[in-house]
Amino acid sequence: MSLISQISAVTVMNIKGLPQRLGSSLVTVVGVATTVAVMVSLLAIGAGLVKTSNKNVGLDRVIVMPSGAQSEYSGSMSREAAALIGQAPGVKRAADGRPLASPSAVVVVEVTKKDGGTANIGLRGFGPMGRQVDPNIRLVTGRMYRPAVHELIAGKSARAQFKNLEVGDRIALRGTEWTVVGGFDAGGGMEDNLLVGDADTVMAAFERNGYQSVSVKLENPAAFARFKDALTSDPRLDVEAKRFKTYLNDQLKQLTIVLNFVGYVVGGVMGVGAVISAVNTMYASVSARTREIATLRAIGFGGLAVVISVMVESLVLAVPGALLGAGLAWLVFNGHAVNTLGLSFPLAVTAPLVMAGVVLSLVIGVVGGIAPALRAAGLPVASALRAT
Numbered sequence: 589m590s591l592i593s594q595i596s597a598v599t600v601m602n603i604k605g606l607p608q609r610l611g612s613s614l615v616t617v618v619g620v621a622t623t624v625a626v627m628v629s630l631l632a633i634g635a636g637l638v639k640t641s642n643k644n645v646g647l648d649r650v651i652v653m654p655s656g657a658q659s660e661y662s663g664s665m666s667r668e669a670a671a672l673i674g675q676a677p678g679v680k681r682a683a684d685g686r687p688l689a690s691p692s693a694v695v696v697v698e699v700t701k702k703d704g705g706t707a708n709i710g711l712r713g714f715g716p717m718g719r720q721v722d723p724n725i726r727l728v729t730g731r732m733y734r735p736a737v738h739e740l741i742a743g744k745s746a747r748a749q750f751k752n753l754e755v756g757d758r759i760a761l762r763g764t765e766w767t768v769v770g771g772f773d774a775g776g777g778m779e780d781n782l783l784v785g786d787a788d789t790v791m792a793a794f795e796r797n798g799y800q801s802v803s804v805k806l807e808n809p810a811a812f813a814r815f816k817d818a819l820t821s822d823p824r825l826d827v828e829a830k831r832f833k834t835y836l837n838d839q840l841k842q843l844t845i846v847l848n849f850v851g852y853v854v855g856g857v858m859g860v861g862a863v864i865s866a867v868n869t870m871y872a873s874v875s876a877r878t879r880e881i882a883t884l885r886a887i888g889f890g891g892l893a894v895v896i897s898v899m900v901e902s903l904v905l906a907v908p909g910a911l912l913g914a915g916l917a918w919l920v921f922n923g924h925a926v927n928t929l930g931l932s933f934p935l936a937v938t939a940p941l942v943m944a945g946v947v948l949s950l951v952i953g954v955v956g957g958i959a960p961a962l963r964a965a966g967l968p969v970a971s972a973l974r975a976t
Contacts, residue, residue, distance in 0.1 A: 641836040673804065691787055695794045737769050
């Protein structure tokens, strides 16, 4: 009999015997499912944050900041520089000929949560072309803010999470009272966590001498290189241009690394427990079939066939556990909104995370099955046949 036929025969025999070992088999399946569910759920935090940040952000949207600024919350840019950026080649123009370039004044303010705590969120001051550069901000209640007046509009997620952000409310931000005159919906993007007002009014209220960035909409995504080269070659400017999507991913990189590290570490620790469970299950399986295995060896089945069949049995228990765990994580957590660091965003159980769970289950199955498999293949035939 060929090796493949031997492996097939022994594997079928092992799998048919699983119902006889239902209790111990379920322990392994549940252990793997729990491990995968926890790991995937934790990783879904970082995946949801990245997915939300990239939502509704086209490649034709660019952010320009002072050179060396790590984020748009640092650095300063003069009005003259902002005007030059708007005149650069590649910038799309509105129907009236004005460039779609919006200088921004961005500050961090403290607000009160509805549960009584406090958190920091962003207050972004838009230039006159701000809503055309970022058309995702759609007013759904109230009216737009007026220039030169301490008025603002609040994003959907910000209104849901914090106090005093409904239309007509007044809120003190660093000692200055602002009136909430409208609410907007950014379609689930990161802007939903913002407060938005007039750029020059924000600069005056928070004693800023310059803008923090300029948001630009290009004629098309391919115009980025021409636009960037024009800025870097202009001696009057000392700025750096990035696609807005790239900028957001760079800003979230450190946070997502930490979140993913926690997810993999917790999953790894729980995986050790799942491996121990798998080892115990497979040792019990081998012990229960000692005479069967010895009989197969005595009639000519090779040790390699026995090893592979036991490994397959271990994987047969691990993979369903992974799919069950990933399925539970998706049912319970996918789309579930979390509030952290002043942001509100939905968790995202993505296909890559499910694949990561399956890979973890395969590792658990291989590691948990290798020692019992080798023991099964190494059983002395004569003594095993005498076992009761």
